[in-house]
Amino acid sequence: MVTEQDAGPRTRPGPSGKRRRTRTTPASRAERRAAYPYALHLPAAAVYLVIFLVPTVTAFYFALTRWTLFDSTFVGLDNFRDFLAEQNLRIGFRNTLVYAVVTSGLKVVLGMALAVLLTGRLRLRGFLRSVVFFPVLVSTVAVGITFSMLLKPDTGLVDQALGLVGVDGPDWLSDGTTALLSVALVDVWKGVGLATVIYIAGIVSIPREYYQAVAVDGGSAWQAFRHVTLPLSRPATSSVIVLSLIGGLRSFDLIWTMTRGGPGFTSDTIASIIYKQYQAGFYGLSTAGNVLLFVVVTAVVVPLTYLLGKRQVTL
Template identity: 80%
Template sequence: MVTTQHAGPYTGPGTPDPVRRHARTPAKQSSAYPFALYLPAAVVYLAIFLVPTVMAFYFALTRWTLFDSTFVGLDNFRDFLAEQNLRIGFQNTLIYAVATSGLKVVLGMGLGVLLTSRLRLRGFLRSVVFFPVLVSTVAVGITFSALLRPDTGLINRVLALVGISGPDWLGNATTALLLVALVDVWKGVGLATVIYIAGILSIPQDYYQAVAVDGGTAWHRFRHVTLPLSWPATYSVIILSFIGGLRSFDLIWTMTRGGPGFTSDVIASIIYKQYQAGYFGLSTAGNVLLFVIVTALIVPLNYLLGRRQVAL
């Protein structure tokens, strides 16, 4: 007796189209997680970001205190844009953001390459490089302000030992903002380095082996493999550092308070000075303008860098 086993529906050339289509098309899958799991994150996002943002846009159109508010339309924006130091603050903000993000990219990549090489103490050195990231920004600002004091600062005392009279580093209009930017880089380059380490370690070793087979040097490995294939890390560091530079306030305020005079003022410090003076609506309008400026700069930059990332 001959028995046959049922092996499922036949989907050969003679099979009608509906049967074949049903056999090949997978069933529609629902979301990986129930909608209820997204709800807590949505509530937090709504409460922490969306609601304060909408309220800020409203209060920017008012003169307000803790107890009342008066609608004034666009007067706050007009007054803030008429601020005499705004041009200097905007210029300093751009210089600060470009300088700090550029240095973090260059130093972060260099340290990333070094700390992914066959180095004996690379684990310890990674910890040392990342340590400043963990320190409070205010504490860093106070510490470096003490080190850079013209009379009692450690840096000028060391220079005095070799016969050099150190200047007033933070009291000089030409060096104040530059030194704050360098301290910012020292504090933030550890995060950039960690991002680069992750990006470099994700590159398949086959590419490096191919360069070695072709007789390439360490420079060829960096130029043709590490540099282009670590672009996602570069993209992340540029965006994060540039946004941080545009919004930077705490380190600048701790070290120079926008001085000497107004030479190291940035947009955020101008906003804070207005808030200190009791012009709450004016400072809120400044925050809204800063939000618009950051968005206007970051969105096209993100688009351009993202296109290059896709092309690679």
């Protein structure tokens, strides 16, 4: 018996009454195959729409209003002008850039160094990787409170340890010259584990044949790092730089927990200035600050991502 599946291409009557063959084009087959993955994207797209796109568009609208929980008044660009006229905004902007550059730079250097060490032939290598990554899992607020106690003058563990070797430690968080740098170093301690994991993933994906070729040519470990590990880890470096810069430019929770922007305004960042406006009840003004911060982060990260992507080395 010949079934319909065995009968070959289907036919259908043409305008003259004769049956003509119809063929499935490659484009239609591709559309049917693509419909299934697109359907799987719908739940994630709905969540992204509700959680990110709608609040973002709403924030742009409320940045143009003076609003409370129950009403709003359209004021145009007044909120942006008032926010840009903040007397300590220049300090906050400078601190934000310094904080972002210092933290991202140290995370790149230390993350690479730790990754090279932890991909070598070490005993307890897995345990040491867990130890390095552990601070990433700890709450930022808990880290800030803990280090605030450790960095207290005279009674803090850090100053006591320095006193044992005859060094008089400064007032880390109450001195305007050391407050921001102290918080930045704590941020590096907490976040370097993630950078290390990213670098480890990049290093272990490099084929061993490259290192064997360097060894055959009589190259040293430094030459292997310089000519193999460093250039072929550029994708990992790009990821660490971008993620660290985004986190540094948006820095708030650790700074607020440890210094609250003080002493005075010496460790204020853009995010802490925005939060102070929220505390004072200027919701439209602070929303305009959030929009400006979003624009600044986008203006820095998008071109940087493009430039780093062009310089990546592919295997």
